[in-house]
Amino acid sequence: MTTISRRTVLQGMGVSALATALSGLPVLAQDRTAIRIGYAVPKTGANAAGAGISTIPNYLLWVDDVNKAGGLELSKLGVPLPLEVVEYDDRSSSEELVRAVERLATQDNADFILPSWGTGPNLASGPTFDRFGYPQLGATAVTDMAPDLVKRWKHSFWLLGGGHDYANALVQLLVKQREAGTINNKVAIASVADGFGIDLSKAATPSFTEAGFELVYDKTYPLGTSDFAPIINEVSGLGVDTFVAFSYPPDTFALTQQSVVANFSPKVFYLGVGTAFPIYPGIAGPNHDGVMGVGGIDPDSEKLAAYFERHTALNGQAPDSWASAITYASLEMLQQAIERVGDIDREAITAELSSGEFDTVIGKVKLVDNQLRSLWTVGQWQGGKFVGLAHTERDGSRDPVVPKPVWVAA
Amino acid sequence: MMKLVFALAALAALALVPAFAGPYPLGLGIGILGYGVLATAWAMFSGPTRYISLATVAFFGLGAYTVAVLADMLPYPLVLLVAAFVGLVVALIVGLATLRLAGIYFVIFTFGLTELVRQLVTYYEVNVTRTLGRYVFLPLGPEHIYWQLLALLAATLAIAFWVSRARIGLALRVIGDDPVVASHLGIRITRTKLTLFSISCVIMTLAGAIQAPRWTYIEPSIVFNPTTSFLVVIMALLGGPNRLFGPLLGAVPLFLLFEWLSANFPNHYSIILGLLFIAIVFVLPNGVLAAGDSLWSRLTRREARP
Structure with a gap:
């Protein structure tokens, strides 16, 4: 009986080891052909409707905008690199989400990970983002706990107030x-x-x-x-x-x-x-x-009107007038922070996100204690x-x- | 004696996994152990009695909520103890009220129970404490959760092993086969069922309590997710609910399969899953182990013929 259990477990380990071997090949800077953006979002389940309006269309739009413009300019590597996407469905489950973020960080070697939709999922994945040192741009989380959270997780950013x-x-x-x-x-x-x-x-x-x-x-x-x-x-x-x-x-x-x-x-x-x-x-x-x-x-903002037009043209629907523009602005901030640092150095990029000023669709943005305090x-x-x-x-x-x-x- | 040494060796080997495994395999390990515990605990009661319970996640969620409520007030081991106690009390109340039900009525009741517990927790949180989301900030990393789940799984298997050898296990099998015969034999049907139901529910409650720190943030919709109950049933059925390692043998491959599907077919996951469930029920109604046995006996019989 015990042998069955051990064999079973070894099989399990074997499968995961195989998965690691297949997808975990390290990406070296010199043969980089793209910047890998990963995200796990609720495509099914209770959160799918919200994510389908505020989150997913903006991720698609940003990737499209960046790639149409020729990619991200990385001065330290000397070449513009396009974005490539690895996406998963977290099925509106916190447990799935945490594991998907672990998978993105360690198996897919994503260069950046974009957050899921909603307050609960952003909190649930907070420790994981922080452990792997990925900046987390919580653009759809409303929490009065943000001042405490930024002390706990140095890589977290809270952009939708409390x-x-x-x-x-x-x-x-x-x-x-x-x-x-x-x-x-x-x-x-x-x-x-x-x-x-x-x-x-x-x-x-x-x-x-x-x-x-x-x-x-x-x-x-x-x-x-x-x-x-x-x-x-x-x-x-x-x-x-x-x-x-x-x-x-x-x-x-x-x-x-x-x-x-x-x-x-x-x-x-x-x-x-x-x-x-x-x-x-x-x-x-x-x-x-x-x-x-x-x-x-x-x-009256022309930039925002242009964003509404681009969003509608790509996704066939207009963005919402609350979290959408903030989600897109968070991606612009990430983009500008990456280009200022000029390399995939997540610690430096996180520091830049914390301290820099960014030009976005919602105007000039400077975070206060990793929080966006300038909100409609x-x-x-x-x-x-x-x-x-x-x-x-x-x-x-x-x-x-x-x-x-x-x-x-x- | 050899078997015991073997079991301890396997346990020690598994306990060393966090030292070697990266964060992602460790996450997989936690998922496997979590479902392994739930499926084994589920089969402990539902296997012999054939009472299909869909209340797994009600107890699982209660455990998680107990941790969320008490984590800041009590030391952690005490919180787990309270969680087990809460699970026991609810199991006793529920068991006394419902174990006289049988068949489809029991299934429907247990499904309703999950919703009832979820709505009660929501009502209490909304009207009394006025906080719906709760934060769990405990200094427990994935490896701690892994070790706790491993210990719980070992304990669950030990209990299941003991039950299958003890009089109570035999009594339960008789009840499952024919309750009328059982009562004529002098078996105290309700007490036997209640005891096993409570043990199984306490284990499920602990499984929820141990995994709560992994989510940081807890809401009724997060911890009382009915999908968990269905997954546990299908895992136990796949492996074979009447054998000690059956549920575990269902949980491990299914969990890895779910993970593989959601990594490789994120957009077709639900469709494939549905087809798979249908296939399991049609092709392997008694579980993999039983199917393996019958295949084996068919082969050996054929060989025995001249």
Whole structure:
């Protein structure tokens, strides 16, 4: 019996040793023909929809842009090198992701590894990126833990802020509206009982109360809820001018439709993830105008407009107006850091990412303690664009439209 | 005696693997050991009784969550102890309530149990603690997780070996064959089933607890992933759930196959996996070992003929 176990294990080791031998041949600098970019992203499973909008199209676009321009200029090697891609499906599983990153680092000898989509996966793969010394550009992770994480993992970068950033910005914006007399003091909050909803409502509830708002409704709904009639019916009788939902994409769409059906049209209608998606105007029809949500873009930036065009031309869909541009900007930062260092020296490139200033589609970027602190926090659909109303460092690109236009019956 | 020496030697050899293996083979080793433990523990109860349980990940997830909640408050060995205790209590409650169910009802119940536990954890986190994601920062590297899983696997195999030799194992096989006969023989059906079910569940809980530090961040959707339950069943069935090393023999090749598929066919993984499952159920309904045996006996019988 014991021999079976030993033989089995030896077989296992044999297979993995073979895999190592086949794919693990070292790449020498002088016979380099490409820079190898690896990533494991959720192509299937619960995270596939989010990754399919914010992450994968931007990875494809960046590789396409760089290769069309002739590759990356590496001064120390003296030749421009094109990018080649190794991609895996992490199947929305943290365990798969960790192993895929290990595989990319040790079997595929990827020169750089791009992160997966979402907060959980970025945290789960953080220790692995750090152990192998790969810079990790967390462009789709929202976490208030970022200041602690950068101390723990020196190679990690957190580019999408934390729950407090978004919640506080919304409250500040609403305080101004209340002072101007456009909205009353009553607020209703519905949050999805999952990571994003809980993080934001945990930050928003005390913030609203401190600002003197009356929270007449503050409840969560389970992940996967599809019937929002009870919530909307209850809230519509409470006399609120402000409705806030820290929701996920399917809920964001369903809440919009249910509010239109129930003719519940508050002066401020704010939704969570999905509001900034390019498909939102298609789903909400004419009623998308005036809806607020997380994120936003600068509608006057020519660079960003050019990026939107290139993205649409390559992927057949526009980017979203929250994490997409930041994801692409993180890749531009990586590219500029690589070219400044002029070699595949990941430690030097990580240091450059930390301290350098970069020219990107979202403007000039300089990280503070490995975090992007220059973020659009509240956006609103105006004239077909999801414009930024509030920013952590600069003024809003447009003034908020409050009250929003009344719903048009579909 | 020879066998014991052999087993210890094999264990020692496997314990030395982290000293030689790189990070990726070590990651594979952790995956293999993790599934090996789950499949062996699953087969310990479900093999002889033929109760197909889909609740594996409910206990696995409970273990992971216990670690996430208590890691900062208690020393690590104590956390594992608490995790085992939580697994035991839940197994007893669940077992008392459901082990009278049989056949398809039991399957459906165990599947529902996973969702129930997941929703309860979510409800508690959302309404009481108001944190959904939890962070596990323990100073445990992959090699520590590997060693712990190896120890757990050795313990699981030892228990499974003991069960197969002891009266309780025999009693369980009788129950699996015919519960009416078993009760006429004076076997305490519920108590026997409950004991084995609890042991098996505690092991699954520990497997989850040990692997939690590998993920850093834990959410109900991450640790209560129903796919794990299905994979464990298919691994145990492939190897043969009624033999000591059967589940392990299913777990090792299947895990390596999954890994090979996801590395080489990232876009067709699910399709190939589905076809494979169908093939296993059709071609090898009793597992590889049983198929090997019957092939062997057929060959020897043919040779024996003049």
